[in-house]
Amino acid sequence: MASDWQRALIALSATVVGTVVVAVLYWARSIFVPITMAVFLAFVLAPVVGRLQRRGLGRTAAVIAAVGLVVFGSFGIGAVIVQQVSQLADTLPDRREAIKEKVATAKSWIVGDGSGSRFGQLVDDINSVIAPPPAKQERVVVESAPSFGGRVDNYLGPAAEFAGQAAFTFILTVYMLLRREDLRNRLIRLLGAGKVTTTTKAVDDASQRISKYLLSQLMVNSAFGVVIALGLFALGVPYSVLWGFIATLMRYVPYIGTWVGLIPPVLFSFATAPPWGGGWGQPAAVLVLFLGLEAFCNNVVEPRLYGQSMGLSEVAQLVSAAFWAFLWGPIGLILSGPLTVCLLVLGRHVSRFDFFVVLLGDEPALEPRVAFYQRLAARDQDEAAEVAVEEAGRTSPEEALDTVIIPALGLARRDCEAGDLEAADLKFVANAAREVATEVIDLRGPSPVGPDPTRERVRVLLSPARDETEHVAAELLALTLDPARWEVKLAGDETLASELVDRVAEFRPAVIVIAAMPPGGLSHARYLLARLRQRFPHVKLLVGRWGGGDDVPEPREDTIKNTDGVDRTLAGTRKRLAELHPILLAPEGKAFAERTNKKERVGTGGA
Incomplete structure (x- = not known):
């Protein structure tokens, strides 16, 4: 594990390299x-x-x-x-009087003419304070004619x-x-790192996706500009080709480009509009043209050409636009969208650039289980509940328990054992997870009214192996079991092994489930299994190693002695119990359990 000075050195190196790259x-x-x-x-x-x-x-x-x-x-x-x-x-200065008249009219509509409107007088007073009229001064202007070489240099x-x-x-x-193939092979040589086949497929797929997207984007934006130019020409707006060209370029700017592109034609139309519609008909028609065409492209054309989304984060696109505009000016602003898409696709297909997916993608940066635990560690139970409820809505409440809440308990205990989480914080995480889990389970709908007295139930004892996180996990399993089929009792997390044996002798369960969540916990679980198997040889003993996930190595099931099954999810334990239920209710199973319980009562009385 890297030490503090190594991490500081890596951060410093990354900062220096990033600064050099931006400067270059x-x-x-x-x-x-x-x-x-x-x-x-x-x-x-x-x-x-x-x-x-x-x-x-x-x-x-x-x-x-x-x-x-x-x-x-x-x-x-x-x-x-x-x-x-x-x-x-050349022609815009000739329209000076018309522009001044339109501006004065707009001002009178907004703030009044200043004579009868107190608000208009306030605006005039503030304007006179901020920008007072300059004092009359005699100015002497000395003009020096530039040389021929200077004029040539300025233009050429x-x-x-x-x-x-x-x-x-x-x-x-x-x-x-x-030389496209040669450039591709050189790129594969640089990025392959011995995995030529995988890198070749990734590079080919990435290049095809980028080409398809950029060509589709160019077609859409060009068609947008052509329709704008034709529409403005039909409305009688001069220089329609110029406004259509600006609309085409600005549409490459994410989110705000179209609205920036409509400003010049709308303002020009406002200043030079013909009298129909009271002088406001043409500007309004230009605005409607832009809005309608943009809505049509966003909701009809673009989804058909390249899907609903390229997976780009909105914040990343805006930050990227500002970044490239700062570096390369207007051309950088226009190219920011294609550059961001290229970097994102590169990150998705080349593993060493996967940090671009985290920076630029719209997928959640944290897995739901990590996000849920991170919010609980920050004592933000409300946002943690939102994460769990959202996952439950996307999948199911039972799956949300297995993929979000139970793994978060394992993460909390791991950090507590490593010294990164205080005992008080672990207790808060466990209690909050219990409350959120209850809210998630309630999403299943109305629970059964209760056990049917005419229907026989199977007794199950749930016992945590060590601490409160396992006690919470056992509670969640109890809440998801059907009370009409199971009679469940829960042992405390501070119960000693001898006390657990006495509890089993008193309750006489047919099945005992020991919650032993990773990391660790196997030694104590094996000890409990040995004690229980020795005292109750015919009781079904199950072990729940819940919440580990695929990234946590687990020992083989055959290395855990004295057990009838080991499950890594609550769903797996429920499935195993469902398979055991008819066996335990069969006459042979009940007679076998009765003989076991009778033998245990005799042994207890003799003791």
């Missing part, structure tokens, strides 16, 4: 952004290239055709967008950088598609 991603973004875009395009175009190859094209021709289509489409759309942005910048520098990154992205995409 930030300072070398001019390199990593084209590489990421190339990987994204390679995943998106891989199914297209494969389909072209199946139609008879060679690999090189298919790759060139697919990438060429993307290049020409990008340049065509880019030219239209640049033209519309230029026109918007960013354009040349963008063109270089775009060319590098498309060229890298071509070679990634051409």
Whole structure:
């Protein structure tokens, strides 16, 4: 087990490595952004290239055709967008008066005109305090005409950088598609660690899932933008192609992208709307168009294409969007969704990256039994009850006892024996687990009215081997047994072996169940079994090793002497008792038990 200084060293190393990785991603973004875009395009175009190859094209021709289509489409759309942005910048100042009038109208509707509305006067007063009008000052403006070289550098520098990154992205995409198998084999060599077959299946499955998802997402978002552009054109909103392009890009941003994308066209329509509908008809129609189309995509289109969910946590997606936007700006914000999906799929298929599933996935980070125990250890019984009740609703109340509550008792005792849980906390966990278990058992519905006096019952004695956690587990078994078939008595957890023998002689049960929950407890259970078998040779003796789970090694059943069965779940013990019930009620079984009890009464009297 790692010592404190080793854990501190590991944490420090992880912090340093994480900081270095983030710094490299930030300072070398001019390199990593084209590489990421190339990987994204390679995943998106891989199914297209494969389909072209199946139609008879060679690999090189298919790759060139697919990438060429993307290049020409990008340049065509880019030219239209640049033209519309230029026109918007030229014509928007001409609408200054209309915009001022619309803003004044909206202000008067919200706060009044300031003359008859006290709230409007308050807003004006606060505005005058926060932003007072500047004092009149004479200003001398000295303008220096920039040199020709400066103007060229200001315009050509960013354009040349963008063109270089775009060319590098498309060229890298071509070679990634051409050398796809070689790149896959190198990845398998790095991640395989001797398990070539398993890693090959994982990498192939992951790449196919990512390609399918990213291509479907691109199709949905592109169709969304096209419908928005056509709808805005039909409504008479200028520059509809620009607004549709913005909607397509912003839809890659999780949760908030669509709503950010509708702001520019709605504001532009508000400022320049025609008079129909009192000047508010067109903005309202634009808003309805966005809302209706987004609802249709979320509830109809996307579930049919790639399921209800990719298993991404909502918080992880938003944090990822902020993280990549900080590192790479707007392009990082747009790529945050695909990057997060790729990391999540990688974590699900490659074991050494499974921490991505914990960080980014929407599956519970803790198993129900661990979550239940963790809440009880924090003395939060209400949330622990929610965990148990939710699991009972998902499965059944009996299964929730076996998979959540009983294992939590074992975890509590393990931590108590290791010194990580105080005795008082263990007592609280046991009592709270008992109360929550009673609530879970009540979910089964109305319990039987009670034992039928005309029906014979089999006597069962439940005895904990050591402590209160086993006593609680035995209580839960008693609560799940049918009182019409079983007459159950429960021994205390502080009962001595000699007292238990006397209790058996007094109660004369047909079956004795000893609760000996892991970890440990076998030595005392073997001692009790030996004493009971020696004194009551014909009584059925069962051992309940409940709550261990598959991760707890257990000895073979044949190594536990003097027992008629060992079960690892309450359900297993109930099943065994159900199998014994008709045997014990048969005339031979009752006569055999009566002879045993008579012999024991004679022996006791002689003592």
